[in-house]
Amino acid sequence: MSSRNPPQGKSSSSAERRPTSAYSMPQRPRASSGDIGGENQRRDSRTAHARKQSASTAMGERRIERREVREREEVVRRTRSPLKHTSESRVNAGRKTDKSARTGERLSGSSAMRRSPEEPQAPWEPQATLVPHTTAPLATRISIPPLASTAPTALLPEPLNQLSLDAQETAIIEDLMFVFMGFEGQYIRFSEAYNPHDEKERLVGPQLKILLGLDPSLRDLTRSMLKMATHYIAIETHVEVLSREEYGTVNHALCAAVRRLLKDYLMLIGQLENQMLTDPSFTLHVLNLRTKPASHMLFQLYTTGIELLKANAVLEDDQSEESSDDSDNIEGILESLKGGGNVQLTSKMCKGGSVLGLITRRLASMSGDPAARELLTMLLRDASRPYMAMLNEWLHHGGIKDPHAEFLIKEQRSIKRERLDQDYTDEYWEKRYTMRDALVPPQLEGVKDKVLLAGKYLNVVRECGGVDISKVVQDVPTSFDDPRFLDNVNAAYAYANSSLFNLLLTTHALPARLRSLKHYFFLDRSDFFSYFLELGASELKKPAKSVNVGKLQSLLDIVLRQPGSVAAEDPFKEDVKVRVNDVGLTNWLMKIVNVTGLDQDQANAGSIQSYLTPATNQAPVTDDSNITGFQALVLDYAMPFPLSLVVSRVTLTRYQLLFRYLLSLRHLETSLVESWNEQGKHAAWKHKSKNPKIELWKRKAWTLRARMLVFVQQLLYYCTAEVIEPNWVSLMSRLKAEGKEDTKGKSKASDNDGDVKRTVDELMQDHVDFLATCLKECMLTNSKLLRINNKIMSTCTMFATFTQSLSRYLIAADPDLAAQASAQAAKNPSGASHRHSKSTSQQYVYDPARVDKMFDILVKYEENFARHLKILLDTLNYLAATETVVFLSLCARLSSAGEGGIIVSPGDHMFGV
Numbered sequence: 001m002s003s004r005n006p007p008q009g010k011s012s013s014s015a016e017r018r019p020t021s022a023y024s025m026p027q028r029p030r031a032s033s034g035d036i037g038g039e040n041q042r043r044d045s046r047t048a049h050a051r052k053q054s055a056s057t058a059m060g061e062r063r064i065e066r067r068e069v070r071e072r073e074e075v076v077r078r079t080r081s082p083l084k085h086t087s088e089s090r091v092n093a094g095r096k097t098d099k100s101a102r103t104g105e106r107l108s109g110s111s112a113m114r115r116s117p118e119e120p121q122a123p124w125e126p127q128a129t130l131v132p133h134t135t136a137p138l139a140t141r142i143s144i145p146p147l148a149s150t151a152p153t154a155l156l157p158e159p160l161n162q163l164s165l166d167a168q169e170t171a172i173i174e175d176l177m178f179v180f181m182g183f184e185g186q187y188i189r190f191s192e193a194y195n196p197h198d199e200k201e202r203l204v205g206p207q208l209k210i211l212l213g214l215d216p217s218l219r220d221l222t223r224s225m226l227k228m229a230t231h232y233i234a235i236e237t238h239v240e241v242l243s244r245e246e247y248g249t250v251n252h253a254l255c256a257a258v259r260r261l262l263k264d265y266l267m268l269i270g271q272l273e274n275q276m277l278t279d280p281s282f283t284l285h286v287l288n289l290r291t292k293p294a295s296h297m298l299f300q301l302y303t304t305g306i307e308l309l310k311a312n313a314v315l316e317d318d319q320s321e322e323s324s325d326d327s328d329n330i331e332g333i334l335e336s337l338k339g340g341g342n343v344q345l346t347s348k349m350c351k352g353g354s355v356l357g358l359i360t361r362r363l364a365s366m367s368g369d370p371a372a373r374e375l376l377t378m379l380l381r382d383a384s385r386p387y388m389a390m391l392n393e394w395l396h397h398g399g400i401k402d403p404h405a406e407f408l409i410k411e412q413r414s415i416k417r418e419r420l421d422q423d424y425t426d427e428y429w430e431k432r433y434t435m436r437d438a439l440v441p442p443q444l445e446g447v448k449d450k451v452l453l454a455g456k457y458l459n460v461v462r463e464c465g466g467v468d469i470s471k472v473v474q475d476v477p478t479s480f481d482d483p484r485f486l487d488n489v490n491a492a493y494a495y496a497n498s499s500l501f502n503l504l505l506t507t508h509a510l511p512a513r514l515r516s517l518k519h520y521f522f523l524d525r526s527d528f529f530s531y532f533l534e535l536g537a538s539e540l541k542k543p544a545k546s547v548n549v550g551k552l553q554s555l556l557d558i559v560l561r562q563p564g565s566v567a568a569e570d571p572f573k574e575d576v577k578v579r580v581n582d583v584g585l586t587n588w589l590m591k592i593v594n595v596t597g598l599d600q601d602q603a604n605a606g607s608i609q610s611y612l613t614p615a616t617n618q619a620p621v622t623d624d625s626n627i628t629g630f631q632a633l634v635l636d637y638a639m640p641f642p643l644s645l646v647v648s649r650v651t652l653t654r655y656q657l658l659f660r661y662l663l664s665l666r667h668l669e670t671s672l673v674e675s676w677n678e679q680g681k682h683a684a685w686k687h688k689s690k691n692p693k694i695e696l697w698k699r700k701a702w703t704l705r706a707r708m709l710v711f712v713q714q715l716l717y718y719c720t721a722e723v724i725e726p727n728w729v730s731l732m733s734r735l736k737a738e739g740k741e742d743t744k745g746k747s748k749a750s751d752n753d754g755d756v757k758r759t760v761d762e763l764m765q766d767h768v769d770f771l772a773t774c775l776k777e778c779m780l781t782n783s784k785l786l787r788i789n790n791k792i793m794s795t796c797t798m799f800a801t802f803t804q805s806l807s808r809y810l811i812a813a814d815p816d817l818a819a820q821a822s823a824q825a826a827k828n829p830s831g832a833s834h835r836h837s838k839s840t841s842q843q844y845v846y847d848p849a850r851v852d853k854m855f856d857i858l859v860k861y862e863e864n865f866a867r868h869l870k871i872l873l874d875t876l877n878y879l880a881a882t883e884t885v886v887f888l889s890l891c892a893r894l895s896s897a898g899e900g901g902i903i904v905s906p907g908d909h910m911f912g913v
Contacts, residue, residue: 124152135245138255140236144196148184157186160213168215169284172222176287177273179208179229181266182236187211188226203241203309205234205302221284228291231298235262238305241314248351248404249386251308254359257382258301261375265294293371300372304379307358311350352406353439356384356480360442381479387441388478395451395492396473398458408440408448409433409455429645429764433459443480450493457496457760460642461503500642500760508643511735514767516572517647520635521659522724523666528565532556533670540629544580547629552578577636584622584631585660586790592657593783622790630667634660646764654771658724661780665716668796672709675803697854704862705803708796711869711897718890723777731770735763777886785875792868799861869897 129143160168175185184190187210194206208226210219235258241247243255272290276282309315350358359380366372390407393399400411415432433456440448477485504510518524533540535555539547556578560567567573581588634656639647647655737758772781779785873891880887 124150124155134240136240136243137252138243138259139240145183147196148189149192160187160211162213165215165218169218172210172214172218173276173282173284173287176222176225176229176284177269177276179226180232180269180291182229182233187214188222199237199241200315202237203234203315204306205230218284221288225288225291225295228295228298231295231302232262232265235298235301235305238302238309242305242308242312246349246404247312248355248406250352250355250383250406253386254355254379254383257379258305261297261301265298268294296371297375300366300375304359304362304376307362308350308355311348311354311358313348351404351439352387353408353436353441353444356380356387356441356443359383377481381481384441384480385478388480391444391451392473392476392488394455395489395496396458396476398455398460398462398496400455406439408436408444409452410436429456429648441480443485444489447486447489447493450489453759453761454489454493454496457500458492460645461496461499464503464507464642497759501758501763503642504646504760504763505735508640510643510646511732513572513639513643513647514732514735516570516575517637517655518728519566519570520576520637521655522720522728523659523662525566528559528562528567531562531565532559533667535559536629540633542629544582544627544629544632547580547632549578549580552580552629552633575638577638579634579636580629580632581634581660582627582632584627585657585664586622586786588660589657589780589786590783593781593786622794631664633663646767651768651771654768654775657780658771658774658778661778662716662719664793665712665719668793668800669709669712669716671797671800672705672712675705675800676709693855697858700858700862701803704799704858704865707897708799708865711792711894712796714893714897715890718893719778722889723886724774727770727773731766734758734766777884779876782879785872785879788868788872788875792865792872795861795864795868799865802857802861869894 126146128145131139131141131143133141157171160171163171171187175188178185179188188208189211190196191207191209195201196206208229210222214222239255239258239262242251268291272287276287306315359376363373363376363380366376387407390400390402393401394407394409400407400409402409402411410433412432412434415428433452435448435452444451477488479485519526520529523529532555535558536552539551539555556576559565560570560573560576562568583591637647637652637655639652775781779789873894876887876891876894880891
């Protein structure tokens, strides 16, 4: 017993040193020595019972603590990613023993005593929910976790100032692992002003704060790494916003590239977490060094995303001008409504080529940073792939697949080729496909015109069945950094140009069509047209409103099929139609001149100056209410597609203007010749009067008629032989040269660098220039020349009409002729009625004052003709010195019709005919 039990003194001292416990029994008085053994046994049993009760109580408290830990782990698992849950479970497993020990030291009583009933704790059970689908395919579908500031106080961690330096570093590294993935940690949290439900705040990124108590050296190093977490959270939101449908496929491709980079970033975080859990030497400084490249990458992605969001007006740009021009936006809205598309109400939208341009400019500014240059180059390559797909479709098939309106070429589907016969503004060629200058990337700036023309040419060939759109284009560049990029554009442009040239010149026989137009509109070898005017003279003499167009069309068809004429062999004669225009030629030209502003500002003063200033009077020059069929007649021509692109409605209008002018000259020439015929056949003109004054009047009338005829014939010869024909020969020589070049093969249609020698647009421009030159040199583009020419032509027309009544004036002025006419009328030949013979005899009564009246009328015609001709010659001389020297030859030709230029005898009736 002595060896097993300690001495009394020793045991008593041990009992005194042992602290009292709430669960120990009260001490009793010492028993006698006889009862020591029994007392010891009872005391040992009570002590064992107390120890067992205390152990069961501590075990119950540990079970409660473990259950709380499991509940918190379950909450974290629901609100965080699997990677975060794994990391936190490992950390909590490491903390469990220490926390249990600390809990055992803090708890001195039962769980009922630890939680007083006066302070109940509400359960904190945040739930993760699924967000409905959006138009952004890369958007996060899980709801935003609650802020740490809303967690109950029971879950608050131990203050940092109560931890050792090593424990602080471990805790901060653990928090950084969560913060780097966009979640709050135990000691690193979002600032109070941050609202994660506000999209703009998430786009800018949250500000992170560290709880108080962290060592200064650790705090400074931690703060330097928090920017990476801010950038990551913001970039994730950038991807969600820019991947919405309205931002286009280029932004979508850019977001996909950024998402791949973020995936690599999360893999890095997972590797760092594994190193943290397995490597004891892993410190905060090592973490900082390992995250430096990722931090730089996120910074570049963040700044690029911010620029894109500012360009899209999602974020406010302080440098943007408030007074921006919204005309383009209004035009875009109207065009979207016409095309039946969606209307974009945002005034600013950065998509397509604008995004590529922004990345390209940023790449140029970051050229000194190798890492940034490599990153931006990769982003540009990936973002340009859908744009290059649209570009290749346009270059090689002539089609546009642009559902988000982000390509540099805009198509207006409302403009149809079926309306070409009514298109007076060249809308189909000029406006169906247009350039969006704001969406042209810098890589295409130098070749954007080639891109536009290549697709336009190929689109025309495709509509004519010359392009197989089902054929997949292979071996083409898919990004801007491909070295074959420019070669692809140049080759596609050369192929499209040669294809359309071959289609126009060979398949649809454009030169033959132009020669046909020359026959009909420029009266080239126009024997058939003279015959048509003779057959339709009775109809064309009527007022324009009374002309039977169907009858004229029938007469024209008969004439065109007349054997032996030039038109009989023309395969396109069925396309010629007759039209009647209610507006006279001069008024029509004046409207065109006043609208298009073809007049030139003149600088010299003098008598001619008033005829050279731009026309401001919009009143009609002539009265067109009673114009005849000759003045209203015009031809039309049905031009099939695709030749209607070259000979469009606007171009055909120029042909019609020239035709009406030449027809007016030809008709006036015919009228003057008929007046000469009238003078040659009538006896009054052959009779030699005894009155020398009458003979002088005859000479003056013959001279004026001859001067007018010379004027008209010289003007007609100038317009046809010196204006139209040389320009026509020049145009056809260029067409022939291109036709020979095209027959050598498509491979020779371009130089080594892809620059085509001749383009279809140049051909069209040559055709337009040919007509514009003809109009200008025929004096049809200057309002003052039009007015002067109209007055001279009106004077000649009135004189030719007045010639029919001059014979009656001569009979009444000559007594011999009057007596013969009265005697003949008295005999009443051919069974004329008595009333008619009486009126005729009164008409031919000799009147001595009639000679003076005849001289007065003739002098007025001479003065009007001479005065206006003098003004015309002075004006032409002035314009020949300031604009074109071609007018000099016209001045030389018209000078023979000037005052004193021609004197004819009564017998010289053939002069000038």
